Each structure stands twice: as structure tokens, then as C-alpha cells.
Amino acid sequence: MDEMTRLRELRADAPVPDRAALAPGRKRLTDAIEGRGRRTFRLRADWRIASLGAVVAITAAALFVTQVVDTSDPRQSGPATVAGDLDLSSPAAALGQAADFLERQEVPPEPRKDQWIYLREENPDQEKQWKEVPAEIREEMSMSYSPDSWIPYDDKAAENDESDTDYRTARESYRIAAGLPEDPEALLAELRKVFPTGDGSNGPREAKAEHSFRALTVLLESYPLPPDALARIYRAMATVEGVGVTDHLIRDATGRQVIAVTRAYDENSRREILLDPVDYSYAGQRDVVTRTHEISGDDGIPSTVHKRGDILMDIARTRAAVVDAKGQKP
Template structure:
């Protein structure tokens, strides 16, 4: 029996809490981390990292063990000691043009449009992803042993998700989550026109008020929607080209004038946009060789204080601190769960 089956059967008779019941806790957690301005991004990050294991809300019936584990992983990852600053300038190689978002992203799009489009994965295939996330790994290792023993979750840089996941497709509780197949088909159907493409993605990944904060402005909403889709795999190369061309048109988007070091030590392109209501920026990382999605970071743009968890002193976030630092080092379509390319 696999871990997910054990997890689902542990308390199969437990009632399923609705989103309204879960919202206050999530709101307090994300408010404590980054203030109102960064709530939606951080709530999204929590969902994206834990969704493969926590999609079945009966997990909530495990009580404090799972809740405390998830909170510890995220809270310490985001507001713990400053991560190493990997933003030191690196030499631009080859024919890269990092003078502007349009120059960098249109060059990437030109390259991708010349690539052959592989066939869509079969319904019985799996998506293998390996991501380096030093903070999450470290926080898992530092959790008390008794907590780790009581939770069925574990940290691993490797994960497998089914390409065809009908149960997840029918779960409409999370408007930001899409299965691999849904994401592939959404990307493949995106229009050529950048404005129309962004409008479509804002429909697919809506904004609004509620537990995730106030509605986003158009440009922030567009950049977040692009970020969410880019975390999916696979995306056809011609569709990725259209996505990059559209990203270059989003207001406030910048590209660093040099390559940066990601969490795995690679030199990558960073396409960034500052969050509208917080002192940090979101960076989408792109491989400078094949222009594939290479990960993401959140970086503090101005030294400031944020409220700490109840009863604790405010947290000082310093300019240049890396709050989220995830490097995707492998992604592939495989024939079975557990298989690596």
C-alpha cells in the first residue's frame, strides 16, 4: 500500500471541512509570514508544494500533527534565517541578450518556435519532477523526530504525478491548481496575441477577495497566472514561446542584466516583477541553454519588518534575502511512478 492510500484511509470517516472553515488558519499563517501584500503568493506556494499530498481534505482530520508540520515547513522556510544571496553577477554567455525583458524573452521564443513539438503524453504516463529546495529539506530534517514519525508526509526532491488525474480535475476547491493534462491543454490552446493570451490566463487562474487577500491588479494577476502555468510540465515548445512573448508585455516585468545562481548552483535567467503590496519580488527562472522553466525565487527588495507569529517579535527581512528558492533540475514524462529518465 502506498503512502497516499494509507493517508486517505487513516481517517476516511472524518467529515470534510469546507474552505470557509480552513480560511482563518491559512489567513493567520500567511499574514504572519509576509503581511497582506504577499498573502496570495505565499498561500499559493503552500498549496503548490503540498497539494500532491494534501489534496484530499480528510488529511485535516489528522489534527495538529499535519497542520504543525506544514506550518513549520513554510514558516521557517520563509521567515527563518536569511538564505545565502545567490544573486551575485555572473558572466552572460553566448548570444544571450539580457538588456530588456523583450530582448531576452523574444530570443527565447524564437529558439522554442524552431523546436519540434513532441506528442502529448499518454493518459497512463507519469510526470517526474526533481526540484532542489534547500530550505524545505533543511526544515524537514530539523523537525522533532516525534513529529516526523507521526506524519505520513516526508520530504523528497523527487515527485511523480499522474498525467491523467480525473479525480483532481473534478476537484474545483482550488482555483489555482490544474493537473498536468489540464495545464498542457490550456497552454496548447493559448492564442498568439499577447493581450488575448494574458486575458485567457486571468480567466483560468482567477483573482478575488477572500482568504487569499484582495483582488490583484491586472499586471500582478497576469504575472502570477503565468507563474502558475509555467510550473506545470510538459508545456509544448510553441506554447511556451507564446507565453514568453506575452510575459515580456506585462507591466513592471524586468530581467536581471546578468545570470544569477539558482538553488542548485546553475546560472539562469531571472525574469522578475515586484509584488504590488509587499517589499519583495517574484522571479521566474529560465535555463539560458534550452529556455525551459528552471524554477522560481522570491527576493526581498527593501529591508523592513513584518509581524511575527502571535507572541513573538517582528521579523526583520533584509534587502536581498531569498524567501523562496526552488530550482527545477529534472523534468520528464515517464511510464510509471518511481521511474526516472
């Protein structure tokens, strides 16, 4: 049995992501397999539509695992925040409260160009599935999994790489955020230019609201962002058509209680952007099945049923800091 067949049989029940979003990741993956630019890289937070997501398109072997949504009482009161009791009655209320708090915070100095961004993003299910991939396949793909990553704040080579239109360096993201306009409509229009959609050749083009939400999500994954800029981003996010907020805190992959800002990802699932209820920082994201559906198998692989409430992707950012050297932890 060849290696790709073995990988294909790991899991063939994952939903196929948007092909336009997969294109850059697919190129990087095929380059790695063919020996061009062998390197080890950390899986991006939105792994369903990025680097490892390309494996889905190429081999139909996404490394998803299903778990059940938090079943705690949704009417329980959440913790008090620094800004006061949480108001989760609507996106405008929740994100407006977050923006009010952030606007009162002091803006720290921009990181120096020689500094690094340390992130710890935990996904226990993904880690478990990744370990089940045969070692020889991981070696062939020159890929590895680690919850810890260090990103250079100033990365000229990455800034000049135009192969991934969604990727911006930490410095680029900081300055993009700092320069965003106050008006929500103008802010969203600017971000749609910064993170363009596909031309339609690799799948349907995104609708305006879908495009806006994706662009916001991509920027929110960056660290650091000035608190006043983050406030403008949250106010704009509240205006995007289809955006909601759960009326209770949910539990992330590590068990923390977090705010979930939601929007439909496709007809069968929704994307949830997770925010810390104390300082309103980005805390991760997850995808939740909203409609029970069956994923058809092929080549003898049985079909799989995803039930309403199953979690397809669950990533928790537990640490983020500016450090002076790669490998340093705060």
C-alpha cells in the same frame, strides 16, 4: 507544551501570504490534521502560497531560511545559448529571444494518458528546515519532503476536484497551453479566466498585471508544455506591466547560472521566475527581499529583520521528464 506551539516557535518571521491564494491549501492541511484523507504529499514549488504556506496562516510557522543573493560580478558575460549570445537588456529582448528559439523546435507528441511526469525540484534550505520539524509533528500532519515527485499525466480525480482553482493536471495544462491564442493580450485574458483571482472576501483582489503574472507562473510550473505554446507564453509575459529581467545571470539553489524574470511580489520582495539559458525551459523560482523591513513577533517571539538581498524562497527544477511508470527516473 502542545505540538502546534512547538511548531509555531520554529520560525515566526516569515511574511504572511495572500489569504485568497492560501484558502485551498489551508483546507487540505486542516483536513489532514483532522484525519480526513491522510496522505503524504510533495510541497508545491510555490510553497509560500500553497500547501505548506497554509501553515503560515494557521500557525505563523513558515519554514523559511534566509541566505544572501549571489555576489558574483553582475557584469560578467553569460554563456552562449543554442540560439546565440544572451540578450538580457530588457524583458522583450530576453523573452523574445527565448520565443524565437522555441518556435524553431519540433513539437513532440503529447504524452500518453498512462504515462507519468517526473520532476526533481531542489530546495536545500527548505529540506534542512523540514528535517528540523519534530518527527511526531510530521507524522501527525502526514506530510513529508522529497525533491522527487511523480505526477500522473492523466488524473481524472484531480481534474474533477474544484477545491483548488490554481491546480491543473499535467494533461489539462498541456492542452490549455496548446490552445492559447497568439495575441499576448488575448492570451493573458484567457489565463486570467483559467486561473481566477479571489472574490475579495479573503483579502484584496489582485490587480490585472499581478493576476496575469501569477497565472503565467502557475502554468509555467507545469510539464511538459509544447515549445510553440511556451514561445507564446514568453512573448505575453514580456508585455505584463512591472515585469523585468536581471541584466546578468543569477545562481539558483544548486549553483547553476539561470535567467531571472522578475516582478514585485509585494512592497518588500520580488518574485523571480528562473529560465535555463540554453533551452529556455522553466528552471525554478525564488523570492528576494527588495526592502529591508522588520517582521513583528508576538507571544514572546522576537521580531526578525529581513535585509535587502535576502532570499526567502529558492527552488531549482533540475530534472523534468515524461516516464512510463511512477518511481521511474530518466
